[in-house]
Amino acid sequence: MNIETLHENVGKWLSDSGSESGTVLSSRVRIARNIEKNPFCHWANEKQREKIYQLLFDPVKSSNYFAGGLAVRVDELSKLDRLLLVERYLISLAHSRGMKFTALVVSEGEIISTMINEEDHLRLQVLHSGFQLPEAFELAMEIDKDFQRKIKFAFTREFGYLTACPTNVGTGLRASIMLHLPALVFDRQISSILQAVSKLGLAVRGTFGEGTQSIGNIFQISNQVTLGKSEEEIIVDVEKMVKEVIGHEHKSREKLMKNNRLRLEDRVGRAYGILTNARMLSSRETIELLSTLKLGIDLGIIRSKTITAVKINASRIQTQPAHLQKFEGRELNHLERDICRAKVIKKIFSKRRG
């Protein structure tokens, strides 16, 4: 893998496979770990951060899980490349600020990634397509085991894994599911359902995590608490709740097809027509049109080998600002990005396959 050509493809977790791929875009497991007897990142001075980096980078990089992948010092990347990694969900916005001795190790296909010197010394992420939370969790645990052969993480019997932020203490586990819920949004049921989810101790976030808005009817549901529950319990809790939400979305979709089929078909058709014929597309309009198109595929309104969920996923990732600028090989202003976005979408949808 090469940072220079990364933007030309998208991660394997966007392959539209896995169960419930009509509503569940992806399943993500993240674990936070810190090396024992070393200060947390926000307490550490530059020397200490350097040491943490040195203790982690090679052991992680040399793990078999990352063979053929990408290992980079984030603070040595250009601002554009750092933004590119954010857009691919490989690093957090905080990690992209380019603090000294921040690093990233990614597996081939981008299923697994590890941030070094983010909020915690090490943050491991496993991303799977569709509803595959237990699978993602198992893989994360396997890799964690592998890491622990070489690295000693801060752990107490009383608290479990110690983390920089108290909300992560314990398992250090965050399980999150990215959901596409257009029918619940259309039905105006989304807020009451998400409120219920919140009340039951789960967090609901926008497309890019905490503090971000939902666009294109995409929502993230994840656990809030990592302490006082076993890893397995956390996974089961999130799974159960997501199944509930999916159930509601399915009911709303059925209702939509029964009562508004024609208008839905019209919207889906127009979305495709605009996406593939516009000369300029704003980011928001694109995401909204892609959402409509995805719903059209999921409901069988569109049955075409050239209009696929994989292309929609690719469009969502590859029309983001950094991707567009990598595509054109130069900085783009707002208008130029809108023009480039339309070009990239046309290119993706004109492909014979995919």
Add this chain to the structure above:
Amino acid sequence: MNIETLHENVGKWLSDSGSESGTVLSSRVRIARNIEKNPFCHWANEKQREKIYQLLFDPVKSSNYFAGGLAVRVDELSKLDRLLLVERYLISLAHSRGMKFTALVVSEGEIISTMINEEDHLRLQVLHSGFQLPEAFELAMEIDKDFQRKIKFAFTREFGYLTACPTNVGTGLRASIMLHLPALVFDRQISSILQAVSKLGLAVRGTFGEGTQSIGNIFQISNQVTLGKSEEEIIVDVEKMVKEVIGHEHKSREKLMKNNRLRLEDRVGRAYGILTNARMLSSRETIELLSTLKLGIDLGIIRSKTITAVKINASRIQTQPAHLQKFEGRELNHLERDICRAKVIKKIFSKRRG
């Protein structure tokens, strides 16, 4: 020609040929004639109207100009077929009301048509594609000459041809040009230009003649006065004025391409995308999108063998209510028409040629 299959094609005057076809959709010449010593239609009783019909129908029908065409009693047609003829510009709305002994004779390809027992005993119309007013006028005069071999029209040396309405007395000639003026509309210059046209004694009308609104940026310019000027003078006056208007439209188009090219390309692309992918299309939206698409072709924004002005012309005619109902072979309500309209447009634009 057959009234049952008429809706499957459109008249030859929609072939997008003739000069200035980018702005001039069609040139029309109409002459009004009445048989001498017979009361005007609105004075005539049924018996007298029958006599007028008998005096005209066979002589007109048997004229060589109408060989292979269509000759029908309008009052014997269904309401739907009468509306169909209005939509094809072959009869007037007044003529479509189905008064006794009204008739229509049309040439093959619909270039020439004659209404019998409309406001005048005979109204001859010649329709040409593009800016071909002298050609249309010449043909009308030829046919008039042919008619006069068999029919004696009311004519005085003082007034010229006598007609039911004083505004037609004299030459009985109306020369009109159908113009597509999207850039002047966009530029907000259209009203001042059309006002100037009115002040110079010409009439400006909407798409379907007197009292109708302009939709899709289509306007009709024609002479008001038929008395006190020779036929040739009338033709020259209309031609001159239309050339002025076309000149302004061209300037506005140049300005548009210079200052708003990108937005224009975007609008044109989206218009095509929506037209060919919507599941429902209202009449107004269709006409507006077709107007944008036509401008795109005329300005070279769209260069495709499958997106042609001929298809746009056909779409404009064949998506009207009666055409849609003939297409489906049954009555359609408002929603059904919108669905059928989208279907017809898809069909037209998916054709390899035309």
